[in-house]
Amino acid sequence: MTGIRRLAQHLDISIGTVSRALNGRPDVNEETRRRVLQAATELGYVPNQSGRSLRQGTTNIIGFMMQTGTEITGQGDTFFMSVFDGIQTVFARHRLDLVALLCSSSEDPDDYLKRVVARGFADGLILSATQRHDPRFEFLAKRKIPFVTLGRSLTDVGQPWLDLDFEGMAQISIDRLVARGHRRIAVTRPHDDVNLGHLFVDQSARALAGHGLALDPELIFSSLPNEAGGYQVARQLLAMTDRPTAILLVNETIAIGFYRGLSEAGVKPGRDIAIIGRQSPQSHFLSPSLTGFTLSRRDLGIALAEALLATMPAFSHLYPDADPRKVWSEDLIEGESDAHTLPA
Amino acid sequence: MTGIRRLAQHLDISIGTVSRALNGRPDVNEETRRRVLQAATELGYVPNQSGRSLRQGTTNIIGFMMQTGTEITGQGDTFFMSVFDGIQTVFARHRLDLVALLCSSSEDPDDYLKRVVARGFADGLILSATQRHDPRFEFLAKRKIPFVTLGRSLTDVGQPWLDLDFEGMAQISIDRLVARGHRRIAVTRPHDDVNLGHLFVDQSARALAGHGLALDPELIFSSLPNEAGGYQVARQLLAMTDRPTAILLVNETIAIGFYRGLSEAGVKPGRDIAIIGRQSPQSHFLSPSLTGFTLSRRDLGIALAEALLATMPAFSHLYPDADPRKVWSEDLIEGESDAHTLPA
Numbered sequence: 001m002t003g004i005r006r007l008a009q010h011l012d013i014s015i016g017t018v019s020r021a022l023n024g025r026p027d028v029n030e031e032t033r034r035r036v037l038q039a040a041t042e043l044g045y046v047p048n049q050s051g052r053s054l055r056q057g058t059t060n061i062i063g064f065m066m067q068t069g070t071e072i073t074g075q076g077d078t079f080f081m082s083v084f085d086g087i088q089t090v091f092a093r094h095r096l097d098l099v100a101l102l103c104s105s106s107e108d109p110d111d112y113l114k115r116v117v118a119r120g121f122a123d124g125l126i127l128s129a130t131q132r133h134d135p136r137f138e139f140l141a142k143r144k145i146p147f148v149t150l151g152r153s154l155t156d157v158g159q160p161w162l163d164l165d166f167e168g169m170a171q172i173s174i175d176r177l178v179a180r181g182h183r184r185i186a187v188t189r190p191h192d193d194v195n196l197g198h199l200f201v202d203q204s205a206r207a208l209a210g211h212g213l214a215l216d217p218e219l220i221f222s223s224l225p226n227e228a229g230g231y232q233v234a235r236q237l238l239a240m241t242d243r244p245t246a247i248l249l250v251n252e253t254i255a256i257g258f259y260r261g262l263s264e265a266g267v268k269p270g271r272d273i274a275i276i277g278r279q280s281p282q283s284h285f286l287s288p289s290l291t292g293f294t295l296s297r298r299d300l301g302i303a304l305a306e307a308l309l310a311t312m313p314a315f316s317h318l319y320p321d322a323d324p325r326k327v328w329s330e331d332l333i334e335g336e337s338d339a340h341t342l343p344a
Numbered sequence: 345m346t347g348i349r350r351l352a353q354h355l356d357i358s359i360g361t362v363s364r365a366l367n368g369r370p371d372v373n374e375e376t377r378r379r380v381l382q383a384a385t386e387l388g389y390v391p392n393q394s395g396r397s398l399r400q401g402t403t404n405i406i407g408f409m410m411q412t413g414t415e416i417t418g419q420g421d422t423f424f425m426s427v428f429d430g431i432q433t434v435f436a437r438h439r440l441d442l443v444a445l446l447c448s449s450s451e452d453p454d455d456y457l458k459r460v461v462a463r464g465f466a467d468g469l470i471l472s473a474t475q476r477h478d479p480r481f482e483f484l485a486k487r488k489i490p491f492v493t494l495g496r497s498l499t500d501v502g503q504p505w506l507d508l509d510f511e512g513m514a515q516i517s518i519d520r521l522v523a524r525g526h527r528r529i530a531v532t533r534p535h536d537d538v539n540l541g542h543l544f545v546d547q548s549a550r551a552l553a554g555h556g557l558a559l560d561p562e563l564i565f566s567s568l569p570n571e572a573g574g575y576q577v578a579r580q581l582l583a584m585t586d587r588p589t590a591i592l593l594v595n596e597t598i599a600i601g602f603y604r605g606l607s608e609a610g611v612k613p614g615r616d617i618a619i620i621g622r623q624s625p626q627s628h629f630l631s632p633s634l635t636g637f638t639l640s641r642r643d644l645g646i647a648l649a650e651a652l653l654a655t656m657p658a659f660s661h662l663y664p665d666a667d668p669r670k671v672w673s674e675d676l677i678e679g680e681s682d683a684h685t686l687p688a
Binding site: 059060061063068081084085088089092095097098099100101102104105106107115116119121226227231256257259260263281282284285287 | 403404405407412425428429432433436439441442443444445446448449450451459460463465570571575600601603604607625626628629631
């Protein structure tokens with residue numbers, strides 16, 4: 001294995017400069033950094049990790065905590081894998097590695113986190129699936145473990161967070177559908193107590209109230225965030241005597257199942273019911289095309305990584321301008337699924 | 345934090361018994377084990393990890409190495425998340441944690457693995473996306489790091505592996521399509537040098553030869569293992585003057601894009617072309633329904649975890665019957681997509 005000494009000899013520059021280049025310090029010019037990283041790759045340089053840990057108390061690993069399990073499979077993967085790509089772009093500058101901490105759905109997330117922290121192998125953490133009240137925040141804050149959350153919560157310990165603009169999606173969708181004559185508008189929400197469900201449903205109700213309309217409690221459909229969940233919502237909706245004329249789908253993965261459920265009953269999106277959802281790699285292949293919100297998940301991953309590094313003493317000086325907290329708005333891609341207009 | 349002493353006091357049994365129960369030893373009866381694990385959860389027991397590492401040289405973490413990146417997103421997630429569920433079922437017995445080691449598509453997998461090993465935080469590894477020739481196997485074997493591979497390779501260091509029966513899928517599909525009168529049969533293969541592509545294409549050619557037919561090199565379509573890849577294959581196929589009458593799709597995620605590409609040209613699966621693919625959570629929502637292979641990914645995950653533990657000194661006595669190497673056959677679910685029959 002090539003150590004830092006051999007790398008410095010090979011490049012004929014000082015060990016100190018090589019070290020600073022490898023650690024992403026700003027006082028190394030870009031050309032030198034490029035040469036060092038290239039040589040490190042070519043010569044198979046591996047840092048002496050146990051030495052590093054003892055000296056710096058760091059492992060250079062950042063954990064992304066996500067939930068696994070048959071019933072949530074659909075959601076986690078489609079969305080997160082693209083976000084990981086953005087996170088890794090940032091971490092690669094500092095030779096940090098990202099690992100996904102897979103919390104089984106059969107385990108309590110708070111217990112899982114305690115165990116992961118006790119194992120002590122990560123320098124920082126990224127939490128997803130933030131709950132309405134989330135005890136994980138306080139657990140980490142007490143132990144001074146750097147973390148960032150993808151998602152807000154009523155729990156707030158001052159940590160950085162990024163979140164999608166669920167309120168904006170609700171407001172834009174409701175305004176758009178009401179303008180097209182819809183009055184009975186349904187919304188979906190996740191089956192559990194994840195914070196985004198509250199944001200989305202509450203804002204939908206407020207947006208309707210702004211038009212002098214009420215959100216009928218019967219038109220709030222809870223669903224698992226996967227294809228089967230969307231199928232179930234379609235079945236329930238079709239069984240109603242007084243069906244809604246439009247619906248907002250908060251999870252990106254339910255659109256495929258929802259379309260299938262409608263299709264079995266001969267109900268066509270955009271002709272018989274208006275649908276606004278969220279785009280995903282799969283939804284691009286739906287027909288009629290889905291009207292839905294989209295964002296660059298890679299950019300979201302980059303911002304998430306930078307917000308975390310900005311809180312870590314070893315990196316904070318490199319990211320003075322990182323947004324510690326940001327609501328990411330999404331763009332609406334117009335498709336055919338909400339073409340259904342009611343007579344005025 | 346609750347340590348083992350307090351746990352033993354609470355249960356009024358010896359520390360030794362609690363320790364054996366927590367470590368999944370066979371000489372503890374099931375009722376005791378259940379009580380201990382329940383109390384451990386309720387009282388928030390966390391093992392003293394740094395003490396364990398020093399004593400046993402273990403971290404109780406197993407890493408699953410997988411590749412990320414925008415172009416492979418479609419594949420990795422849909423399949424692996426369900427496999428993880430099975431792996432975690434086994435690991436939970438021993439309080440082992442599974443983490444996903446995310447190798448960015450912009451990084452060389454061999455370099456990535458070297459760095460992960462240097463970090464020294466995993467007791468064992470599971471490798472996926474095995475290549476035709478895979479240097480990772482020798483790297484791990486030399487360092488005596490326990491590992492199992494999901495996938496075969498021409499490289500063989502005697503490690504345990506599990507793999508899907510790609511040869512069986514090719515043989516059954518070809519026999520079925522030839523019996524229905526097809527002679528021009530296309531196959532897909534992944535764009536890179538992953539081993540399964542070789543297995544699938546080679547066996548398809550042998551199966552065709554068994555019927556006195558040849559595999560036309562023009563009918564071997566390379567594709568990215570995602571929706572867009574399937575769409576590209578459809579476009580290429582439709583542009584041919586002498587189109588195939590049937591096709592085998594080796595990746596589960598390409599079916600959605602392939603259907604979409606056909607649909608745009610008014611070509612209907614099962615009526616105008618016969619398709620045999622692989623089932624996925626998304627493919628259940630395709631119309632006409634897909635004829636394709638399926639397996640229990642959770643069971644695959646369980647077998648993968650047990651095969652790994654059978655090679656680790658601390659656990660091998662608990663898994664004397666684990667299959668060190670196994671080809672998993674898949675079941676064919678008959679749908680409408682291969683109903684297209686040619687006149688004899």
